[in-house]
Amino acid sequence: MKSVAYLGPPSTYSHQVTLQRFPPDQYTHLPCIQISDIFVAVESGKTDLGVVPFENSTNGSVVQTLDLFCDREKSFPSIKVCGEAYLDVHHCLLGHPRQSNGEISKDTVSRIFSHPQAFGQCEPFLTKYLKGVERVDVSSTSKAADLANKDPSAVAIASSIAASVHPDLQILASNIEERSDNTTRFLVISKATADPSSIENDDKTFMTFTVHHEQPGALCDMLMVFKEFGMNLTSISSRPSLIVPWNYIFLVEFEGHQDASHVKKALHKMNKYCQSMRVFGSYERGLKRDKRLDG
């Protein structure tokens, strides 16, 4: 049975997408404390696969994950990307039964625990029902549910499955997020990349690169190669290189499989324009509707 590492503790959104994508009758699941632990688990061979949050449609990039892919210390030479998965994120307000007599009121709630991203996504609900109540930032929505479970006057913003693991908590309100299209994209990492999918143009490739600091327009030259070979960009981000200040590592995802001949030619041509590059592998598109950065 193959094993999958995810960002725990159990009942996080990472756990939810892992259960969907890698059913527990076929995979064993390993909760990790930090995203870096997932990279370590895969690199060391402790698990076969890892599921890491990459970006949220409302909040943008997950910076810790970007930094791990930058791999400045070369700690993860074997890590590849072999898949992606999307999760529709629906937040619940979890609390104690006595808090739900009638409607949700700030009179029965002393504080709200959640992750900063979740607070950001539920602003209108909080303003309407719990304005002025103290908010406590914690490291995961799962941890938030844990803390609310121990405090009869507190509530948490967390996933619906967090209610099922805490018998003292119940769902006081569902779908309290502002946007109904709130989606998180996860990447699946392993030591092997994926074969081309059977459907044409259904693969994407993930890579990082740095450009020569002294060569004007080098970033533009790199992006031109993508255009020349018809490889649409689906994601671009950057992080400090930490070699010299204000020098960046770019993280790019594009349409096409690394084994396709036009992609091979393009990657070869890119060598001219970049200082360093690393291709993390190809995988089948996880979302059937179009996600393109530039068209």
Added chain:
Amino acid sequence: MKSVAYLGPPSTYSHQVTLQRFPPDQYTHLPCIQISDIFVAVESGKTDLGVVPFENSTNGSVVQTLDLFCDREKSFPSIKVCGEAYLDVHHCLLGHPRQSNGEISKDTVSRIFSHPQAFGQCEPFLTKYLKGVERVDVSSTSKAADLANKDPSAVAIASSIAASVHPDLQILASNIEERSDNTTRFLVISKATADPSSIENDDKTFMTFTVHHEQPGALCDMLMVFKEFGMNLTSISSRPSLIVPWNYIFLVEFEGHQDASHVKKALHKMNKYCQSMRVFGSYERGLKRDKRLDG
């Protein structure tokens, strides 16, 4: 006397750069609780200027600031960028006199307060001297000093000026950050942009744009215009547009003043390739050494 809003409370790094750039004998200073309050203060005319953190050479972009420049709700139609300022960030360990008898030891420290970015920047020091001591994330290094001041067994990672405003605290260790080149870049906002500087090629311009979702290669076409007109990029970032998922607003800074004829021509040409664009104005380069994204 002109007034400047900054991210308070007093003794933050934002305060420090504001004091350097806008001396208190010439400007009144208004501390704000959140970065959005600085935008509101300038837009409403409550202050003439605002200083907002934009990026750190170690940690990258300040996402809250990027989102405010995205201005999705059109709340800040008058905001322009009229300057930039750099601050060398040096962290101190602040604590109580009895904790400094001899060397710093985890036996005399129950917990460490700081901002998550500061913890990230002092990892080797913390591992060496305070391994395993509880860390408490708070919203600013200034707040961290405040909390340590009230708790005789706690310490804080904060600026040296935070020690001067808390008489019970003293500097237990200085320059505890990992990288000596740890720098934060701030932008200065106002309702007016700056005139071209007297030195040629010493101005930069800040703008945001979105590209047509349906037009392949539109981002590349936009970047080509910068190259064609010799306008080097010095910064590029993106944030979710929040119009449809996986559609982005790009935030770009380039060399050149918006009143220069080649920049005017380039901006005119860009209109073809983007769905929307907003030029936030031009300002003199704050750092005399070269900071170029792509050359």
